[in-house]
Amino acid sequence: xxxxxxxxxxxxxxxxxYVAAMKGRILGLNPGAQLxxxxxxxxxxxxxxxxxxxxxxxYYFPEKTIFVTVIDPGVGTKREGIVIQTSQHYxxxxxxxxxxxxxxxxxxxxxxIQMQEFEDVSPTFHGRDVFAPMAAWLxxxxxxxxxxxxIRKLESFLxxxxxxxxxxxxxxxxxxxxxxxxxxxxxQNDFPEKRGVFAPMVTLRNQKFSHLxxxxxxxxxxxxxxxxxxxxxxxxxxxxxCAADTLGCTVGDEVKLSL
Amino acid sequence: xxxxxxxxxxxxxxxxxYVAAMKGRILGLNPGAQLxxxxxxxxxxxxxxxxxxxxxxxYYFPEKTIFVTVIDPGVGTKREGIVIQTSQHYxxxxxxxxxxxxxxxxxxxxxxIQMQEFEDVSPTFHGRDVFAPMAAWLxxxxxxxxxxxxIRKLESFLxxxxxxxxxxxxxxxxxxxxxxxxxxxxxQNDFPEKRGVFAPMVTLRNQKFSHLxxxxxxxxxxxxxxxxxxxxxxxxxxxxxCAADTLGCTVGDEVKLSL
Amino acid sequence: xxxxxxxxxxxxxxxxxYVAAMKGRILGLNPGAQLxxxxxxxxxxxxxxxxxxxxxxxYYFPEKTIFVTVIDPGVGTKREGIVIQTSQHYxxxxxxxxxxxxxxxxxxxxxxIQMQEFEDVSPTFHGRDVFAPMAAWLxxxxxxxxxxxxIRKLESFLxxxxxxxxxxxxxxxxxxxxxxxxxxxxxQNDFPEKRGVFAPMVTLRNQKFSHLxxxxxxxxxxxxxxxxxxxxxxxxxxxxxCAADTLGCTVGDEVKLSL
Numbered sequence: 001x002x003x004x005x006x007x008x009x010x011x012x013x014x015x016x017x018y019v020a021a022m023k024g025r026i027l028g029l030n031p032g033a034q035l036x037x038x039x040x041x042x043x044x045x046x047x048x049x050x051x052x053x054x055x056x057x058x059y060y061f062p063e064k065t066i067f068v069t070v071i072d073p074g075v076g077t078k079r080e081g082i083v084i085q086t087s088q089h090y091x092x093x094x095x096x097x098x099x100x101x102x103x104x105x106x107x108x109x110x111x112x113i114q115m116q117e118f119e120d121v122s123p124t125f126h127g128r129d130v131f132a133p134m135a136a137w138l139x140x141x142x143x144x145x146x147x148x149x150x151i152r153k154l155e156s157f158l159x160x161x162x163x164x165x166x167x168x169x170x171x172x173x174x175x176x177x178x179x180x181x182x183x184x185x186x187x188q189n190d191f192p193e194k195r196g197v198f199a200p201m202v203t204l205r206n207q208k209f210s211h212l213x214x215x216x217x218x219x220x221x222x223x224x225x226x227x228x229x230x231x232x233x234x235x236x237x238x239x240x241x242c243a244a245d246t247l248g249c250t251v252g253d254e255v256k257l258s259l
Numbered sequence: 260x261x262x263x264x265x266x267x268x269x270x271x272x273x274x275x276x277y278v279a280a281m282k283g284r285i286l287g288l289n290p291g292a293q294l295x296x297x298x299x300x301x302x303x304x305x306x307x308x309x310x311x312x313x314x315x316x317x318y319y320f321p322e323k324t325i326f327v328t329v330i331d332p333g334v335g336t337k338r339e340g341i342v343i344q345t346s347q348h349y350x351x352x353x354x355x356x357x358x359x360x361x362x363x364x365x366x367x368x369x370x371x372i373q374m375q376e377f378e379d380v381s382p383t384f385h386g387r388d389v390f391a392p393m394a395a396w397l398x399x400x401x402x403x404x405x406x407x408x409x410i411r412k413l414e415s416f417l418x419x420x421x422x423x424x425x426x427x428x429x430x431x432x433x434x435x436x437x438x439x440x441x442x443x444x445x446x447q448n449d450f451p452e453k454r455g456v457f458a459p460m461v462t463l464r465n466q467k468f469s470h471l472x473x474x475x476x477x478x479x480x481x482x483x484x485x486x487x488x489x490x491x492x493x494x495x496x497x498x499x500x501c502a503a504d505t506l507g508c509t510v511g512d513e514v515k516l517s518l
Numbered sequence: 519x520x521x522x523x524x525x526x527x528x529x530x531x532x533x534x535x536y537v538a539a540m541k542g543r544i545l546g547l548n549p550g551a552q553l554x555x556x557x558x559x560x561x562x563x564x565x566x567x568x569x570x571x572x573x574x575x576x577y578y579f580p581e582k583t584i585f586v587t588v589i590d591p592g593v594g595t596k597r598e599g600i601v602i603q604t605s606q607h608y609x610x611x612x613x614x615x616x617x618x619x620x621x622x623x624x625x626x627x628x629x630x631i632q633m634q635e636f637e638d639v640s641p642t643f644h645g646r647d648v649f650a651p652m653a654a655w656l657x658x659x660x661x662x663x664x665x666x667x668x669i670r671k672l673e674s675f676l677x678x679x680x681x682x683x684x685x686x687x688x689x690x691x692x693x694x695x696x697x698x699x700x701x702x703x704x705x706q707n708d709f710p711e712k713r714g715v716f717a718p719m720v721t722l723r724n725q726k727f728s729h730l731x732x733x734x735x736x737x738x739x740x741x742x743x744x745x746x747x748x749x750x751x752x753x754x755x756x757x758x759x760c761a762a763d764t765l766g767c768t769v770g771d772e773v774k775l776s777l
Contacts, residue, residue, distance in 0.1 A: 005545060007538065013300065013437035015308065017315035018489075020266065020297040024319030027264060027295070031321050036545070037296065037555065038538040041531065044438060045499065049533065056535035060542030060646070062549050073499055076474025123474035124496075125489035128319070178531035179562060215594025215641035230536075230643030237642075240563065240591055272559065272696035274567065276574035277748075279525065279556040283578030286523060286554070290580050296555065303697060304758065332758055335733025382733035383755075384748030387578070 003032035004064040004139040009050055010127065011042040011071045018125070022068070022132045029136035038067075045073040047098050048157060048251060052175040052183075055101035056231045058089060068127075068135045069093035076123030081113035081130055083138075083148060090138050092131050100156040111148035118147075161186055161257070171255040173204075174233065180242030184255055186234040194259060202226060202236065203256040205247055209236055216240075262291035263323040263398040268313055269386065270301040270330045277384070281327070281391045288395035297326075304332040306357050307416060307510060311434040311442075314360035315490045317348060327386075327394045328352035335382030340372035340389055342397070342407055349397050351390050359415040370407035377406075420445055420516070430514040432463075433492065439501030443514055445493040453518060461485060461495065462515040464506055468495055475499075521550035522582040522657040527572055528645065529560040529589045536643070540586070540650045547654035556585075563591040565616050566675060566769060570693040570701075573619035574749045576607060586645070586653045587611035594641030599631035599648055601656075601666060608656050610649050618674040629666035636665075679704055679775070689773040691722075692751065698760030702773055704752040712777060720744060720754065721774040723765055727754055734758075 006026060012018040019040050026033050038057060042050045050071040058067055065088075072079075072094045084091040084099050086106040091099050095112075102108065113130060115121065121129040137144055162170035174185040182204070188195050202209045211219070212226045216239040219225045224243055229235040234257075236243050244250075265285060271277040278299050285292050297316060301309045309330040317326055324347075331338075331353045343350040343358050345365040350358050354371075361367065372389060374380065380388040396403055421429035433444040441463070447454050461468045470478070471485045475498040478484045483502055488494040493516075495502050503509075524544060530536040537558050544551050556575060560568045568589040576585055583606075590597075590612045602609040602617050604624040609617050613630075620626065631648060633639065639647040655662055680688035692703040700722070706713050720727045729737070730744045734757040737743045742761055747753040752775075754761050762768075 005549075007542075009538075014296070014298040015300045015302070015312070016436045017297065017312040018437070020268075020295070020312070020316035021319050021489075023295055023297075024266075024316050024321075024324075027321050027324075028319050031264075035295070036538070036541055036553070037532070038535065038541075039532040041533045043533070053533070053535040053538070057538035057542050060539050060546050062542075062545050065542075065545075074476055077476035122487075122489040124486060128489065177534045178536070217592050217595035227642060228640075230539075230640040230646065273555070273557040274559045274561070274571070275695045276556065276571040277696070279527075279554070279571070279575035280578050280748075282554055282556075283525075283575050283580075283583075286580050286583075287578050290523075294554070333735050336735035381746075381748040383745060387748065 003030055003034065004066055005034045005036055005062060006066045006068060006135045006139055007036040007038050007061060008040070009038040009042065009054055009067065009069045010040045011044050011046065011050065012040050014040050018127070021128045022070070025128050025132040026136045029133055030140050033136060033139045042071055045071065047071050047096055049175065051098050051100050051157070054098070058102070061089065063088050064090070066090040066092060066135045066138050068131050069098050070127035070131055071098055072096070072126065075126050080151065081115060081126060082151060082154070083111045083113060083134065085109045085111070092134050092138070094126070095151070095155050097155040097157045099154070100158045103154055103156060104158055110151050110154055112151035114147050114149060159185060167259045169257040171257050173249055173251050173253040173255060176244040176249075176251060180238065180244040181229060182236040182243050182247065182249060183229050184234045184257075186257060188228060188232045188234075199259065200226060200234065201258040202234070203258070204236065204253065205249060207247065262289055262293065263325055264293045264295055264321060265325045265327060265394045265398055266295040266297050266320060267299070268297040268301070268309060268326065268328045269299045270303050270305065270309065271299050271386075273299050277386065280387045281329075284387050284391040285395045288392055289399050292395060292398045301330055304330065306330050306355055308434065310357050310359050310416070313357070317361070320348065322347050323349070325349040325351060325394045325397050327390050328357050329386035329390055330357055331355070331385065334385050339410065340374060340385060341410060341413070342370045342372060342393060344368045344370070351393050351397070353385070354410070354414050356414040356416045358413070359417045362413055362415060363417055369410050369413055371410035373406050373408060418444060426518045428516040430516050432508055432510050432512040432514060435503040435508075435510060439497065439503040440488060441495040441502050441506065441508060442488050443493045443516075445516060447487060447491045447493075458518065459485060459493065460517040461493070462517070463495065463512065464508060466506065521548055521552065522584055523552045523554055523580060524584045524586060524653045524657055525554040525556050525579060526558070527556040527560070527568060527585065527587045528558045529562050529564065529568065530558050530645075532558050536645065539646045540588070543646050543650040544654045547651055548658050551654055551657045560589055563589065565589050565614055567693065569616050569618050569675070572616070576620070579607065581606050582608070584608040584610060584653045584656050586649050587616050588645035588649055589616055590614070590644065593644050598669065599633060599644060600669060600672070601629045601631060601652060603627045603629070610652050610656070612644070613669070613673050615673040615675045617672070618676045621672055621674060622676055628669050628672055630669035632665050632667060677703060685777045687775040689775050691767055691769050691771040691773060694762040694767075694769060698756065698762040699747060700754040700761050700765065700767060701747050702752045702754075702775075704775060706746060706750045706752075717777065718744060718752065719776040720752070721776070722754065722771065723767060725765065
């Protein structure tokens with residue numbers, strides 16, 4: 001049997017059996033599925049962190065990979081389950097914003113999962129009882145018309161940079177990564193006309209940064225510096241340090257960019 | 260070569276190479292084995308936590324999956340290594356209670372691993388030197404008569420609910436999960452006659468809970484509530500909170516259930 | 519398509535998408551690659567820890583397994599990328615000492631990766647843009663002459679035991695593992711003539727240890743004891759405890775061994 005890759009992203013941690021229950025369920029339905037762990041260490045209920053995590057990796061996966069993303073504080077309530085189909089991939093999970101970057105970057109078709117078509121669904125574990133079977137079936141190419149209806153209203157939390165004046169933009173801290181890099185909501189592809197002559201001055205917590213380096217290693221250990229992150233976002237990094245701790249900043253903090 | 264799934268559950272953490280040594284050993288003996296990580300983040304030596312973790316996931320895995328479970332504070336001493344065979348699965352690990360839920364729920368045959376048949380066994384790492392090869396060989400269907408003898412005495416730590424009066428039961432906290440849900444040793448399948456008309460009053464640390472909801476999302480954020488967990492156990496949960504922290508409770512705490 | 523195993527070892531953590539981006543990139547180039555996670559929980563930039571982790575596991579993996587090891591504080595600077603080929607395996611990563619144990623234990627050929635042959639390389643993420651493709655291509659047996667040139671100078675941090683007198687050696691703490699075992703840079707294979715009659719006295723932080731047991735379980739709970747670790751290094755362990763915490767010691771601490 002030919003089957004696609006199924007990539008798993010959750011906030012379940014791994015000290016419980018919840019991730020494994022999803023894996024077992026998928027393999028029980030589709031033993032040819034090839035499972036890939038993206039992460040199970042997303043902070044509990046942190047939809048924004050999961051969305052950014054997915055944003056930095058999905059692009060590289062083979063055609064037809066299915067991303068099952070279960071950060072789901074609203075499980076069992078009226079929030080919908082959805083499937084997003086792009087030209088390359090499928091995304092399966094709750095309609096709570098976790099696929100915000102996918103809508104922004106890709107053409108797509110969106111479907112609502114018809115929960116009433118599933119049997120024996122625990123109201124606290126749709127990951128195992130709804131999303132896992134959807135992924136297993138998608139991976140083997142089963143027809144899923146019965147389980148899917150088109151949906152229009154998709155949740156998103158993304159903020160675009162706010163143009164404050166000709167040369168000033170209001171940004172925010174989009175993400176802080178494992179190394180403490182502070183990633184801003186300014187992607188080089190979104191402003192192609194500014195890309196060639198990009199001379200930024202970034203203000204965060206009353207500190208100003210204007211040195212745009214190629215990599216953190218270009219400055220002495222401990223020094224803070226602007227770089228493009230590996231996905232194309234502007235970031236404040238610290239060579240051999242943790243910029244977020246040094247600056248005491250968190251996701252959502254306001255940032256000013258002057259060009 | 261056709262090979263079964265081998266699912267790995269340990270307390271090794273992943274900052275060392277111990278888990279990878281087991282993976283390498285299995286693949287070195289049986290390159291067709293398909294490895295699945297259940298968890299390596301079980302608390303050091305916490306047999307109860309590992310047993311519960313296994314309990315919530317093994318059921319879903321395909322037929323012939325082999326579960327290698329190495330939480331093994333007694334490694335190298337006289338504790339036995341065992342293989343449990345049920346109608347669907349194999350379980351390989353130390354005889355220290357880590358398979359307690361399996362004996363309780365499944366029909367099984369139990370075997371003692373004949374340690375003396377193995378060569379070059381490190382007294383501190385049976386996971387790599389005994390359990391990994393057993394799993395690799397089971398997965399390829401090798402005859403293992405030489406390595407296995409029937410065993411009778413299996414360790415278990417499970418406590419059944421104590422009936423205190425016609426309508427009162429003494430329970431205990433069986434498990435606290437990643438989200439802080441407090442899971443009790445009352446499974447809905449164990450008391451089928453009480454299932455239809457289940458109106459519980461749970462007392463824990465002098466607090467009483469009687470609202471049985473379908474899911475945590477049914478109550479306001481921060482509120483504590485009774486629900487069935489996704490495996491069928493009664494639990495105290497907190498919507499968007501950590502019930503165990505809020506109540507300051509730990510595994511083994513006494514709980515009273517009045518019906 | 520026939521493809522080798524690719525084993526991944528990083529300090530990326532898994533709360534970001536960096537590991538998954540590497541996995542996606544490898545599978546995008548070589549969908550037949552079989553990925554194995556060694557660890558992504560190496561402490562940030564801790565080259566020594568990663569080297570030891572690799573040292574305890576690579577030996578067991580099947581022939582032609584490719585180890586991609588990305589602990590890379592110097593990414594984007596002049597540090598080289600390398601490929602080490604031994605009789606059994608390939609190792610891909612930065613030339614910063616992370617393969618120190620491999621050079622010490624194996625015959626090998628070493629190559630410098632020709633970075634200029636790669637396109638669209640992020641200066642902060644060679645794991646995804648250089649090492650992942652190298653591994654994907656090695657796994658499918660592609661000719662890589664264009665990307666590789668012989669290299670001579672390989673970084674290493676390993677210290678050999680210093681002979682202080684006829685019966686005294688200056689050692690250091692090589693590694694502290696997940697269980698708190700204190701592993702010393704004395705491997706039983708390095709001193710075969712001393713192996714049969716090994717009666718050690720180890721001095722660390724003014725405490726002396728001379729009881730060499732087969733396993734920690736041979737002494738009462740809480741007691742400190744010398745044992746051979748499962749890779750053949752001398753270690754100080756504590757039965758059901760954390761020796762490193764109890765002794766307050768860290769990697770690099772000086773140790774005296776008297777025989």
